[in-house]
Amino acid sequence: xxEAEPHVRVEKLVKIYGNRTVLHGVDLTINRxxxxxxxxxxxxxKSTLVRHLIALERPTxxxxxxxxxxxxxxxxxxxxxxxxxxGMVFQKYALFDSMTCFDNVAFPLREQxxxxxxxxxxxxxxxxxxxxxxxxxxxxxxxxxxxxxxRVGIARALVMEPELLIYDEPTSGLDPVTSRxxxxxxxEMREKFGVTSxxxxxDMVSAFDIADQIAxxxxxxxxxxxxxxxxxxxxxxxxxxxxxxxxxxxxxFAQRRPRSPSEALAEKAIARKRARVADAx
Amino acid sequence: MADAPENPPQGLVASLVALTAPVREAVEEVGTVGxxxxxxxxxxxxxPYRLQLVVVQFEFVGVQSLFLVGLVGLFTGMVFAVQTVYxxxxxGAENMVxxxxxxxxxxxxxxxxxAIMVAARAGSGMAAxxxxxxxxEQIDALETMAVNPVQYLVVPRLLAGLxxxxxxxxxxxxxxxxxxxxxxxxxxxLDPGIFADRIRTLIQPADLMQGxxxxxxxxxxxxxxxxxxxxxxxxxxxxVGQATTRAVVWSVVGVFVLDYILTSLLTPVG
Numbered sequence: 001x002x003e004a005e006p007h008v009r010v011e012k013l014v015k016i017y018g019n020r021t022v023l024h025g026v027d028l029t030i031n032r033x034x035x036x037x038x039x040x041x042x043x044x045x046k047s048t049l050v051r052h053l054i055a056l057e058r059p060t061x062x063x064x065x066x067x068x069x070x071x072x073x074x075x076x077x078x079x080x081x082x083x084x085x086x087g088m089v090f091q092k093y094a095l096f097d098s099m100t101c102f103d104n105v106a107f108p109l110r111e112q113x114x115x116x117x118x119x120x121x122x123x124x125x126x127x128x129x130x131x132x133x134x135x136x137x138x139x140x141x142x143x144x145x146x147x148x149x150x151r152v153g154i155a156r157a158l159v160m161e162p163e164l165l166i167y168d169e170p171t172s173g174l175d176p177v178t179s180r181x182x183x184x185x186x187x188e189m190r191e192k193f194g195v196t197s198x199x200x201x202x203d204m205v206s207a208f209d210i211a212d213q214i215a216x217x218x219x220x221x222x223x224x225x226x227x228x229x230x231x232x233x234x235x236x237x238x239x240x241x242x243x244x245x246x247x248x249x250x251x252x253f254a255q256r257r258p259r260s261p262s263e264a265l266a267e268k269a270i271a272r273k274r275a276r277v278a279d280a281x
Numbered sequence: 282m283a284d285a286p287e288n289p290p291q292g293l294v295a296s297l298v299a300l301t302a303p304v305r306e307a308v309e310e311v312g313t314v315g316x317x318x319x320x321x322x323x324x325x326x327x328x329p330y331r332l333q334l335v336v337v338q339f340e341f342v343g344v345q346s347l348f349l350v351g352l353v354g355l356f357t358g359m360v361f362a363v364q365t366v367y368x369x370x371x372x373g374a375e376n377m378v379x380x381x382x383x384x385x386x387x388x389x390x391x392x393x394x395x396a397i398m399v400a401a402r403a404g405s406g407m408a409a410x411x412x413x414x415x416x417x418e419q420i421d422a423l424e425t426m427a428v429n430p431v432q433y434l435v436v437p438r439l440l441a442g443l444x445x446x447x448x449x450x451x452x453x454x455x456x457x458x459x460x461x462x463x464x465x466x467x468x469x470x471l472d473p474g475i476f477a478d479r480i481r482t483l484i485q486p487a488d489l490m491q492g493x494x495x496x497x498x499x500x501x502x503x504x505x506x507x508x509x510x511x512x513x514x515x516x517x518x519x520x521v522g523q524a525t526t527r528a529v530v531w532s533v534v535g536v537f538v539l540d541y542i543l544t545s546l547l548t549p550v551g
Contacts, residue, residue, distance in 0.1 A: 056421050076429065083427040094418035108426045111329075160426075 004031035007164065007196045008053060013062035015048055015220075022048045024220045025062065030213070033194040035186060037207045040217035041242070046200045047091070049217065050166050053198055054086050055079050066164065084112055087162035091169045093153040095141040101152045102128065102137040108160045127155040131185070146173045154182065158189065165189060167199040171206050179203060183210050204246040216242065310506075310531055317431070317509050318501075321439050324432035334437040342403045342438070342504070343445030347452065350398050354453035357390055358382060358460025366469050375469075379476035380483030382461040387484060387492045391454040393540055396499035399446055400532035404507035407438055408528035411511025412521035420512070435508045439501065446500025447493055454492065491547045498539055503532045 010028040014021070022045045030036045038046050051057040052064055055071050064072045071082055095104045105124040109115055115123070128134040131151040136144050141152070150173065157165060167186065171179035183206050189195040201207050207214060208228045215225040216239055224234045232243060361382045369375045411434060414420050423430045458480070465471040507528040514524035 051421075054425050056424060080427045080429060083425060086425060088422070088425040090418045090422060092417055094422035096419055096422070097417075111426060111428050 004034065006030070007032040007034075007067065008198070009063075009065040010049075010052070011063045011065065013049070013052060013064065014060045015045075015052070015057065016060045022220050023052075023059075026217075026220070026222055028215055028222060028225065030196055030198055032196055033190055034212040035190055035197040035199060035210050036213045036215060037199045037201060037211035038215050038217055039201065039204070039207055039242070044217040045220040046217050047168060050168060050198055050200055053164075054083065054088055054166055084160070085163045087157035087160060087165045089150075089154050089157045089165070089167040089170050091172065093141065093146075093149040095149055095153055095156070097141050100138050100140055101133065101144065104141070104152060105156045105159050108156065112160065124155075124159060127159045128152070131155045132181075147175065147178055150174060150182075151178070154185065158185075161193055161195075163194075163196060165195050165197045167197065167201075169200055169202065171201060171203045179206060182206075186210050204243075218242075310509075313513065314502075314505050314509050317435065317512065318505055320431045321435045321505070321508075324429055325436045325440070327432065331433065331437065334433070335440050338437040338441035339445055341406070342399065342441040343448060346399055346402050346445075346449055349402060350395055350449045350453050351456045353394055353398055354391070354456035355460040357394060357453075358386065358457030358462075359464045361385065361390070361457070362461035362464035362469075366465070366471075375471060376475045377479055377483075378465050378471060379458075379461065380479035382465075383458055383480045383484050384488060386454050386457045386461075387488045389540070389544075391450045391457060392492050392495035392499055393536060395450045395453045395496065396446060396503050396536045397533055399442070399449065399500070400503045400507070400529055400536065403441075404503050404532050405525050405529050407504065407507040408511035408514075408525045409521060411508060412514035412524040415512065415514045416517055416521055430512070435505075435512065438504050438508055442500035442504030443497060444500075446503070447496040450492060450496035487547075491543075494547065495540065495543050498543060499536050502535050502539055506532045506535055 006029045008028075008030040010026055013023050013026040013028075015023040026045075026049060028036070028049075038049065040046050048057060052059055052072070053066075055064070055074070059072050062072070063070045066082070069082065071079065074082060095101070096107065099107065102121075102124055105127055106120050109120045109123060113120075125134060125137065128137055131154060133144075133148050133151045133155065136148055136152065141149050144152070150170070154167075154170065165186075170182050170186070174182065186197055186199065187210055190197060199207075199210065211228050213225060214228055214231045216223050216231060216234075218238055223236050224231050224239045226234070231239065234240065362378055365378045365381050366375050369377055369381070411420070414434070420430045420434070423433055462473075462476065465476050466473050510524040510528035510531070511521075514520050516523070
């Protein structure tokens with residue numbers, strides 16, 4: 001097995017709004033086909049950090065290097081080309097309310113590909129079906145529940161099969177069962193298509209379930225980055241207190257040794273298979 | 282420390298800062314609208330050309346404003362006819378009413394009032410819609426899907442302002458003349474032949490041209506100002522409300538300032 005290859009590198013990222021510094025020199029690496037979960041309290045700068053990964057914000061200083069290209073200094077046109085390889089699931093769904101759910105999912109296909117309307121229909125409906133929201137295809141976002149809107153938002157981000165997917169609180173506002181479905185989907189995207197993911201979440205169960213790497217952000221600084229087990233064992237008292245108050249069962253992870261990505265994949269696949277068998281019973 | 286807030290200015294400095302705030306705001310307004318205009322022009326020239334979006338905006342700005350603009354035009358023409366007859370009768374010149382009403386409608390009333398009606402109806406709607414799209418991250422979503430939001434959202438609206446405001450101005454002018462005709466001929470019993478003849482002799486192509494130039498400039502200004510406030514709105518529902526108010530206020534102020542500049546450039550006096 002070859003060494004993990006960095007897909008995204010954030011170097012000394014500083015973001016200042018007016019006289020407020022939100023990010024104080026963040027350094028971060030996301031390896032190809034791995035999932036990095038970013039945790040931290042509200043106002044820690046998590047959303048600002050991921051908005052930089054997709055160039056919705058420009059850094060005050062520092063670099064965002066994706067596949068060797070520094071996207072922080074690209075022109076609007078060059079950036080549009082790069083963005084075809086990204087997808088983002090927004091916290092507040094960000095569905096276009098002037099369109100039906102189907103048209104929302106078909107939108108990136110219509111804008112970025114030359115597929116026929118028939119192929120677009122097929123692909124978009126398939127994604128809606130995978131997320132169990134195909135019955136809402138002809139409804140507008142205002143006519144569906146928050147949980148359904150979230151799934152339509154995820155379908156829209158996945159339909160282009162991007163290389164890098166960013167999820168801003170994908171499970172917030174969802175019931176526990178749907179949350180786990182979303183977790184499975186994030187896993188599946190990585191396993192099937194080798195997608196690199198960055199996930200912001202407050203759902204610690206989900207964080208420790210899907211992460212290859214966890215980064216903890218406190219007041220605009222990365223205080224810990226490593227595998228879930230490494231973060232659990234981290235010496236920093238602020239990390240420990242955050243994890244304790246989140247109620248994560250540390251014993252589940254404490255025994256684990258550091259794994260290679262392939263081992264991690266195998267482990268998770270086995271765990272999921274067991275869970276499915278248990279469900280079936 | 283970088284997080285520490287700056288010391289707020291005190292005494293004379295504070296008063297100066299407060300006094301110059303509206304001026305600074307106006308300069309900033311001109312700057313950001315100019316920047317958006319430039320980006321809109323650049324993106325308007327680049328493919329893809331989304332005709333369907335343009336048609337939707339033509340309908341929103343043009344067709345949906347037609348009745349309102351016609352109504353305001355009718356009453357403006359009628360009021361103007363009554364006032365002009367009242368004034369001109371004092372020196373026996375009431376036969377000039379048709380020409381004078383036509384002249385003021387063509388050069389001033391039609392372009393200015395049409396632009397104000399469009400700002401109130403379509404401009405406020407644009408600011409609210411774009412503001413909501415900003416607040417609910419829909420504009421960010423467009424960007425992440427490699428669709429330029431200026432091209433997708435601002436360009437069709439700008440084109441609609443550019444084309445439909447002159448069309449609406451023409452409607453305002455014609456309906457206004459109709460209103461003046463009703464008052465002049467049917468109510469005040471002026472001679473229809475002389476009424477029409479004075480319009481023909483008093484109105485020059487330059488007058489119509491001035492109206493047209495103004496309506497084009499106002500159409501662009503009103504839609505750009507509305508888009509700018511919606512596009513850069515921040516702060517949730519309150520922010521969207523403020524953006525809508527500012528869009529209408531600054532559009533109306535902009536129309537009057539531009540009206541003075543254009544009038545002095547296009548009118549040879551002295």
